Amino acid sequence: MALGCAAMGCLGVHSVAMPTTASRHRPFRGRVTVSLTRDPPGGAEVGVVEASSVTTIDEVIPELVERVAQLGGNYARIDRIVTRYEWVSQPVTQSYQCGTFRFPNYCTRTYMQQHEVATLRATGRAFRVGLP
Amino acid sequence: MSRARIALALLACAGCGSTSTYHVLTGAPGRPTRVDPRVYLEGASLPADYAEVAIVQAVGRGTHADLEHVVEGVRAEAAALGCDAVIATHADSGQTQSSATGVAVRWTAGPPPGQAPTGAAVPWTPQGATVVAPWATPQP
Numbered sequence: 001m002a003l004g005c006a007a008m009g010c011l012g013v014h015s016v017a018m019p020t021t022a023s024r025h026r027p028f029r030g031r032v033t034v035s036l037t038r039d040p041p042g043g044a045e046v047g048v049v050e051a052s053s054v055t056t057i058d059e060v061i062p063e064l065v066e067r068v069a070q071l072g073g074n075y076a077r078i079d080r081i082v083t084r085y086e087w088v089s090q091p092v093t094q095s096y097q098c099g100t101f102r103f104p105n106y107c108t109r110t111y112m113q114q115h116e117v118a119t120l121r122a123t124g125r126a127f128r129v130g131l132p
Numbered sequence: 133m134s135r136a137r138i139a140l141a142l143l144a145c146a147g148c149g150s151t152s153t154y155h156v157l158t159g160a161p162g163r164p165t166r167v168d169p170r171v172y173l174e175g176a177s178l179p180a181d182y183a184e185v186a187i188v189q190a191v192g193r194g195t196h197a198d199l200e201h202v203v204e205g206v207r208a209e210a211a212a213l214g215c216d217a218v219i220a221t222h223a224d225s226g227q228t229q230s231s232a233t234g235v236a237v238r239w240t241a242g243p244p245p246g247q248a249p250t251g252a253a254v255p256w257t258p259q260g261a262t263v264v265a266p267w268a269t270p271q272p
Contacts, residue, residue, distance in 0.1 A: 034158040035184055036235045037220055057189045057233065061156040081187070081233045085226025116228045118191075 013059055015051035017067035017126070025072025025128065032065050033075045033129070040075045043127035047071040052121035057081065064122050073126030081122045087114050149195030151202065153209040155186040155236070162214025162238065169210040169236070170217040171203055178219055181241035185215050192230045199223055202232035210236035216243060 025046060033040070049071070051064040061078070068076040092113045099105030162185075172178060190205025192198060202223055210218045213236050221234035 034156075034187070036158075036187055037184065056152075056154045056191065057156050057187055058154045061187060078187070081189075081222065083224040083226075083231040083233075085224070085229065087227075116226050118226060118229050118231065120231070 013051055013053040013055070013063040015049070015063045015067050017047055017049045017071050019047040019071055020125075021046055025131075028069045028072050028074045028128075028131075030074060032069050032073065034061070034065060034078065035075070036078045036081070039077055040127050040129045043075055043129040045125050046073050046128055047126040048123070049076070049126055050121065050123045052119055054117055054119055056120060057122075060120050060122050064124060068124070068126040071126040072131075073128055074131060075127035075129045076124055077127055078122055078124040080124075081120065083118050083120050085116055085118050088117050089114050149193060149197070149201070151190055151192045151196045151205045153205045154189045154191075155209050155213065157186045157213075158235075159183055159185040161185055164212045165214050165216075167211070167216065169207050169215050171207055171221050171234070172217060172219045174220045174222050176219070179239060179241070179244045181239060182217070182219070182237040183240050184235050184237055186210075186213050186236045187233065188213075188218060188236045189231065189233045193228065197225065197228055197230040199225070199230065199232070202230045206232050206234050206236075210234075214238070 021044075023046075047068075049064050049067040051060045051067065053060050053063075060081075064078065065076050068074075089112045091110050093108055093110045095106055095108050097104065098107035186209075188206045188209040190202040190209065192201040192205065196202075203221070206218045206221060210216075215236040216239045217237050218234040219237055221232060223230065223232040225231075
């Protein structure tokens with residue numbers, strides 16, 4: 001998976017954060033609470049966030065939390081984590097011996113190889129709880 | 133390739149699968165427990181009193197790319213974090229990989245009916261596992 005993605009340049013976590021209110025806040029520097037099941041009581045929603053990657057939750061969730069903090073939120077409410085699978089083709093170049101014992105030679109050939117790539121996507125909302 | 137080699141290759145490939153588990157802590161984990169954490173699918177009704185401990189994920193590849201292995205993976209990860217259950221469990225499957233994610237939790241007001249309390253010495257056996265899911269084997 002990572003090999004296939006490295007060739008396509010899609011490694012890394014992609015994320016977006018979008019404020020949903022007119023007011024803007026400074027990035028929050030403290031500890032951000034994370035929940036996948038509960039909205040914060042008394043919290044004010046300040047934006048929506050999304051992070052996706054071909055890796056696993058241990059890279060995607062911290063990125064999502066960072067985006068929440070950038071919006072000034074101190075509570076990350078994750079609404080959904082889904083994994084989508086798709087088949088991608090990539091060229092693979094292979095070297096092989098094509099000469100004889102007396103006249104050794106190396107040849108290369110390129111062929112298309114298919115990989116199933118899993119993309120993990122987490123979406124959620126940023127809240128401010130107990131902050132002015 | 134001889135028939136013996138083909139048979140050997142097939143035998144070797146019978147075990148061509150792996151399950152990897154991951155977690156991101158969202159609360160304080162406990163000591164690993166031998167209690168079988170219960171697995172609840174997203175949308176299942178839950179006791180109200182629980183504390184989230186971690187987001188857990190299991191990824192199955194090859195012959196492990198099925199619900200059975202990834203659900204068992206999130207359950208094992210939750211047990212390693214001392215949790216009582218995995219809630220909001222969601223699974224996605226491809227052709228060569230499967231993934232399940234959920235929230236590992238601890239009951240804060242005692243376990244719901246039918247589940248042993250954390251720390252009870254319940255043998256870790258597949259027969260003892262309880263899965264609240266459509267694919268679960270009916271308990272005798």
